[in-house]
Each structure stands twice: as C-alpha cells, then as structure tokens.
Amino acid sequence: MTLVVIGPVTNDLIxxxxxxxxxTGGATYYQSFIFDEFYKDYLAIVNCSDAKIVNDFPDSDKVKVVLKDDTHFFINNYPDMDNLDYREQLSNFAQIPIFPGDLEGFLPEKIDGFVINPLNRFDFPLETIEYLKSFNVPVFISIQGFLRVPGTESNNSYSIKLDNYGMLTDILSGVNAIFLDESEANIIGLDHDVDEMVITDASKGSRVICDEEVKIEAVKCDNIVDSTGCGDTYMASYIVKRLNNYSIKQSGEFASLIASKKLTKFGHY
Incomplete structure (x- = not known):
C-alpha cells in the first residue's frame, strides 16, 4: 500500500x-522528507517544467514528474528577523493544472491515501479531486493554494492575497482532513463536510475541529532559522500518525514536535 502525495514543486527565493x-520548495517537496523518514511507502507526483528537479528530493526513485510548460515560482520574504511568523509572498501564479489523465500512468495498484497540495487554484480542477475521491481511500487536502489569488502586479511577479473560492464546498465534500491556518479558517469558516479541520497558528499552537475541538500546544523553539515549509511539515507529520491509528491529540503533538525541529533548519526537515 502506498501513500500518494501530489502537488507542484517550486523554484523559490527565500x-x-x-x-x-x-x-527548491513546495508542499510536496517539504512533506517528502517527512514521509521518507516516517512513512517509507510513499510516492510523490509533482507538476513542473524541469524533470531534473526530482534530484533535490530525498529519494528520486519515489518521485514522478507531470511535465508542464511552466514551474511555480515563489518569493518568501521575512523582513523581521525577530518575527518569522510574518511572511510576505509573491508568486508567478503558474497555470499548470493536473488532470486525471496526467495521473493514470503513475498511480500504484494499491493506495493508502492521497495528500493533495495545491499552490494555487489552477493546480487541481474539480474533476481531478473527484477522480481521486473515487478511489475510496483517505484524502487529505492543504487549503491555502485554493485561496490564493493575485494582488497587484509588481516586478513581473504578483503579490498574493487570500479569498474564498466558490468551488471549495464541492472540493472538500467527504474529505478526511483539511489543513489551514487561522487566517484561512476566518475566510472559509468552520462549517464543512470534512472529518477533521486541522488549524495551525504558528507559535500559538494548533487545534483540530472534529466532533469536538482538540487543542495542541506549540513546542517551544528558541532557535528559529527558517519557517518556510513548517506548515507542510506539520501536515505530513500529522498524516503519518493518523494513518497509523494514533489519536488526534497524539498526532497533533507529534506534528508540533517535528514542525518545531524543522524551524531550526534552513530548508527541509
């Protein structure tokens, strides 16, 4: 059985x-290091224009590339060294959607679940989401990409703002868990047809909305080096434990611990 992780890989400026x-960046990239250590049977499928980028992953044999005519590019700017919770972001908003036909030749025969990591709302059309749901295995989705829209043009890139997405109700229907931060939760609300809403709030900790609200304390980190990819690290760590039948509380505490360790390193976990 294989956990299939899907989403763009990026060229980033930090x-x-x-x-x-x-x-190299992107949620699927950061998560691959967690799965490589804690969930060996995984497959990463990425969309980009350069197949050589798989060499930056922990195990290139576990990466398949859906070749497109562009690659996502992000600038992640942390102007305040004393507050790495605050980030300014720019993106080229690459329009390189993944369609069901792009995946059919890559998917293994037996699948543990899907981890879906859009970086903008072009990446996963509804038909692709419905196709992945049809396998009747757990589906985990990162929300942020679906909310990203261009702001004002600046230096041939675009500033990013977050806005609700009309297709979101259909995309999320029946999903096992979605991952977002508090600002994104304020945009989409808490009333969705999902089993678990995992909401992070950086150094303030996290909470999981299910039949009840489960609060997770942040693990203190005194040496923050780089917070890019921290949320992706949390998400992958949480999924690892949930797929191994740990409780929500145990999974959140493990994810918080691993995310705090990532903060002390530049780049991936």
Whole structure:
C-alpha cells in the first residue's frame, strides 16, 4: 500500500532579513522528507517544467514528474528577523493544472491515501479531486493554494492575497482532513463536510475541529532559522500518525514536535 502525495514543486527565493537564498520548495517537496523518514511507502507526483528537479528530493526513485510548460515560482520574504511568523509572498501564479489523465500512468495498484497540495487554484480542477475521491481511500487536502489569488502586479511577479473560492464546498465534500491556518479558517469558516479541520497558528499552537475541538500546544523553539515549509511539515507529520491509528491529540503533538525541529533548519526537515 502506498501513500500518494501530489502537488507542484517550486523554484523559490527565500529572503530572511538581508540574506537571500534560492532553493527548491513546495508542499510536496517539504512533506517528502517527512514521509521518507516516517512513512517509507510513499510516492510523490509533482507538476513542473524541469524533470531534473526530482534530484533535490530525498529519494528520486519515489518521485514522478507531470511535465508542464511552466514551474511555480515563489518569493518568501521575512523582513523581521525577530518575527518569522510574518511572511510576505509573491508568486508567478503558474497555470499548470493536473488532470486525471496526467495521473493514470503513475498511480500504484494499491493506495493508502492521497495528500493533495495545491499552490494555487489552477493546480487541481474539480474533476481531478473527484477522480481521486473515487478511489475510496483517505484524502487529505492543504487549503491555502485554493485561496490564493493575485494582488497587484509588481516586478513581473504578483503579490498574493487570500479569498474564498466558490468551488471549495464541492472540493472538500467527504474529505478526511483539511489543513489551514487561522487566517484561512476566518475566510472559509468552520462549517464543512470534512472529518477533521486541522488549524495551525504558528507559535500559538494548533487545534483540530472534529466532533469536538482538540487543542495542541506549540513546542517551544528558541532557535528559529527558517519557517518556510513548517506548515507542510506539520501536515505530513500529522498524516503519518493518523494513518497509523494514533489519536488526534497524539498526532497533533507529534506534528508540533517535528514542525518545531524543522524551524531550526534552513530548508527541509
């Protein structure tokens, strides 16, 4: 049985204070390092224009590339070294959707579940979401990409703002768990047909909305180096435990611990 993780890989520019770094990114990229350590039977499927980018993953044999004519590019700017919870973001808003036909040749015969990581609302058309739901296995979705829309044009990139998405109700219907932060929860509300809403709030901890509300304390980190990908790390860590039948509380506490460790490293976990 294989956990299938799907979503764009990116070329990123990370700006922390006066220091700039170029690196590979994207939720599927960051999560692959967690799955490679804690859930060995996984497959990552990424959409981009350069197949060589798989060499940056922990195990290139576990990555399949859906070749498109563009690659997502993000600038993640952290202007305040003392507050890495605050991030300014720009994106090229690549329009490189993944369709069911793109996936048919890659999917394994037996699947544990799907992890869906859009970086903008073009990545996963509703037909693709419905196709993945038809396998009747657990489905986990990161919400942020569906909410991203361009702001004002600046230096050939676009600033990002978050806005609700009319297709979201259909996309989320029947999903096992969705992952978002408090600002995104304020946009979409808490009334959705999902089993678990996992809501993070950076250094303030997280909470899971299910039949009840389960609160998870943040694990204190005194040496924050890079917070890019921290939410993706949390999501993958939480999924690992839930698929291994741990409770919501146990899964959240494990995810908080691993996310705090990622904060101390530049790049991936």
């Amino acid at each position: 700006c922390i204070g006066e220091n700039n770094f170029r690196k």
